[in-house]
Amino acid sequence: MTREEKEIRLADLVLAKAMWPYIRPYAWMLAVSTLLVFAGIFFELSIPLLIQKGLDGFILQSGQNSKDALFLGLHMEDFRSFGLFFCLMILAAFVIDFGQTLFLEYSGQKIILNLRWELFSHMTGLPVAYYDKNASGRLVARVAGDIENMNEMFTSVLVFIFKDLVLMAAIFVMLARLNAGLAFYLFGLVPVILVSVTGFSRHVRSAFRTIRQKIGEINHSFSEGISGIRAIQTTGSAATFIKRFRDLNATHYDAAMRQIKTFAVFMPFIGLLGIVSTAIILWAGGLKVTAHEMTIGELVAFLTYMKLFFRPLRELSEKFNLLQNALASAERITTVLEQKKDRQRLTRKRVRMDAIHHLAFDHVHFSYDTETPVLKDICFSLEKGSSIGIVGQTGSGKTSIINLVTGFYRPDAGLIRINGQPQESINTMDIRRKTALVMQDPILFSGTVKDNICPPENPLDGLALKKVLEQANCGFLYDKFDGPDTVLREGGRPLSAGEKQLICIARAFACNPDLIIFDEATSYMDSGSEQAVHEAMNRLMKGRLSIIIAHRLSTIRHCDRILLLRVGRIREQGSHPELVRAKGEYYHLLEKETL
Numbered sequence: 345m346t347r348e349e350k351e352i353r354l355a356d357l358v359l360a361k362a363m364w365p366y367i368r369p370y371a372w373m374l375a376v377s378t379l380l381v382f383a384g385i386f387f388e389l390s391i392p393l394l395i396q397k398g399l400d401g402f403i404l405q406s407g408q409n410s411k412d413a414l415f416l417g418l419h420m421e422d423f424r425s426f427g428l429f430f431c432l433m434i435l436a437a438f439v440i441d442f443g444q445t446l447f448l449e450y451s452g453q454k455i456i457l458n459l460r461w462e463l464f465s466h467m468t469g470l471p472v473a474y475y476d477k478n479a480s481g482r483l484v485a486r487v488a489g490d491i492e493n494m495n496e497m498f499t500s501v502l503v504f505i506f507k508d509l510v511l512m513a514a515i516f517v518m519l520a521r522l523n524a525g526l527a528f529y530l531f532g533l534v535p536v537i538l539v540s541v542t543g544f545s546r547h548v549r550s551a552f553r554t555i556r557q558k559i560g561e562i563n564h565s566f567s568e569g570i571s572g573i574r575a576i577q578t579t580g581s582a583a584t585f586i587k588r589f590r591d592l593n594a595t596h597y598d599a600a601m602r603q604i605k606t607f608a609v610f611m612p613f614i615g616l617l618g619i620v621s622t623a624i625i626l627w628a629g630g631l632k633v634t635a636h637e638m639t640i641g642e643l644v645a646f647l648t649y650m651k652l653f654f655r656p657l658r659e660l661s662e663k664f665n666l667l668q669n670a671l672a673s674a675e676r677i678t679t680v681l682e683q684k685k686d687r688q689r690l691t692r693k694r695v696r697m698d699a700i701h702h703l704a705f706d707h708v709h710f711s712y713d714t715e716t717p718v719l720k721d722i723c724f725s726l727e728k729g730s731s732i733g734i735v736g737q738t739g740s741g742k743t744s745i746i747n748l749v750t751g752f753y754r755p756d757a758g759l760i761r762i763n764g765q766p767q768e769s770i771n772t773m774d775i776r777r778k779t780a781l782v783m784q785d786p787i788l789f790s791g792t793v794k795d796n797i798c799p800p801e802n803p804l805d806g807l808a809l810k811k812v813l814e815q816a817n818c819g820f821l822y823d824k825f826d827g828p829d830t831v832l833r834e835g836g837r838p839l840s841a842g843e844k845q846l847i848c849i850a851r852a853f854a855c856n857p858d859l860i861i862f863d864e865a866t867s868y869m870d871s872g873s874e875q876a877v878h879e880a881m882n883r884l885m886k887g888r889l890s891i892i893i894a895h896r897l898s899t900i901r902h903c904d905r906i907l908l909l910r911v912g913r914i915r916e917q918g919s920h921p922e923l924v925r926a927k928g929e930y931y932h933l934l935e936k937e938t939l
């Protein structure tokens with residue numbers, strides 16, 4: 345056993361334990377389905393035996409006791425009642441097959457339905473830090489591809505591997521019972537079959553793995569190419585992207601061809617084994633029939649069982665690979681679901697909070713990777729009705745301060761106090777409920793403007809909604825579009841950047857926050873749109889705690905306090921007139937901006 349196989353098998357128990365809560369409600373269906381599989385095998389194996397009885401007992405009249413205890417202790421007097429019995433057996437096999445497929449598909453689909461829902465709802469609650477570390481393309485592949493692999497495992501792999509193994513074992517028993525001498529010839533082929541199946545599985549598994557991996561990368565490349573289409577077209581980097589994609593595509597093609605070639609050799613090889621063994625059995629069986637050691641019916645039944653034996657053999661090795669693949673998917677899904685504890689940590693054993701009226705940073709130090717300090721010794725405080733502006737060069741740590749306020753990350757040292765209490769003692773969900781974040785890139789979801797402003801489960805009445813839109817300067821919605829019923833497509837299309845930002849401000853009004861944070865909210869706008877957004881911002885800030893991050897000093901000059909950050913440290917702090925009087929860094933920046 346290779347190290348990798350060992351690891352997968354060790355992990356299987358853990359996986360089974362993790363997946364059991366999803367399987368448990370439908371376990372009885374899977375059990376019924378398994379019982380039906382057994383019943384199905386019984387019927388499947390009965391057919392060749394019936395053919396033998398029909399041939400020997402009625403058609404050729406060569407069997408001695410064929411009419412006695414014809415089948416399952418039933419006596420058939422004539423060929424018509426035998427034919428009727430045959431038809432009933434086939435009908436019963438059909439009904440069992442139908443029932444088995446229905447139970448299996450139903451339970452498989454239900455398990456997947458719950459698992460997909462759980463995974464998605466769970467992912468919406470995962471810490472932002474998790475998303476910062478994991479590429480979105482990979483995570484999307486998890487919800488889509490990995491869940492689909494698991495669906496395949498429940499509906500077409502697990503039960504069928506089991507069925508095929510039982511079927512093959514049962515066929516061996518039937519063959520030995522029909523004619524032990526002939527079965528002995530067939531057992532001679534077993535080592536050849538085992539060696540070829542193992543070799544084939546190894547080859548296909550490595551190709552499978554490469555294919556899956558490359559498909560993930562291809563998806564990622566596609567999504568990156570589509571979301572960054574403007575940058576690609578304007579920077580002239582299309583050729584680089586196309587070349588990277590072509591290489592990826594070619595690797596995928598090579599792996600797919602490797603897999604196809606292996607199948608192309610293996611499948612006919614198994615077919616060849618089937619033909620060779622049929623020829624051997626026909627020759628040896630023919631000799632036995634002519635020597636009256638065997639009836640023709642028995643020979644035909646023997647050959648029919650052999651045919652049944654080679655069919656699952658072809659599928660089994662392919663299914664083992666699918667199983668490996670599905671187990672890898674289950675492992676990835678379990679890893680995501682295990683992140684649960686992190687979310688619970690934010691709310692469990694913490695005091696509830698109704699309102700924010702004071703926020704303070706007390707000698708806060710922070711780094712993303714515990715090695716590179718991003719914020720150093722940050723101190724400031726903010727009361728209800730007042731505002732703080734944060735300025736500083738790119739990468740100076742402005743957004744990192746917001747990441748700490750909202751609880752997306754934790755400080756390495758120092759304290760953040762809310763209403764005088766340490767932030768980590770307060771339910772983070774309460775803090776977020778009372779906070780509105782208006783970001784540089786306005787995030788709007790597909791749906792109506794109304795749904796974007798207030799979720800349908802917590803709607804505002806018509807009058808309140810109109811007021812919120814008025815306060816946020818969203819009159820354009822009534823002039824150019826269908827008011828709050830305007831339907832937005834992905835990314836908030838067809839609104840302009842400024843219009844989208846005003847909708848985000850309306851959303852902030854609707855949730856009536858105590859703390860409002862603007863992170864470069866006007867940086868993409870022309871002066872006309874900026875004016876409209878500023879008016880809405882000023883209205884929203886009244887009577888609340890506000891933090892405004894901006895590159896342009898004009899945006900924050902009216903704030904009660906301004907922090908100037910450089911390389912993670914507060915270099916200057918004070919009101920606009922105080923900082924101008926101090927003639928320090930802020931003053932020089934102001935001079936540059938007014939030039």
Ligand SMILES: Nc1ncnc2c1ncn2[C@@H]1O[C@H](COP(=O)(O)OP(=O)(O)OP(=O)(O)O)[C@@H](O)[C@H]1O
Pocket residue numbers: 476712713718736737738739740741742743744745
């Ligand atoms: N998720 C992250 N993981 C690791 N490092 C990060 C992460 N986010 C930001 N950083 C690093 O932290 C530093 C501060 O980043 P931050 O986003 O707070 O700067 P900023 O002042 O808001 O910059 P900008 O004005 O460009 O938005 C930067 O050096 C950045 O590379």
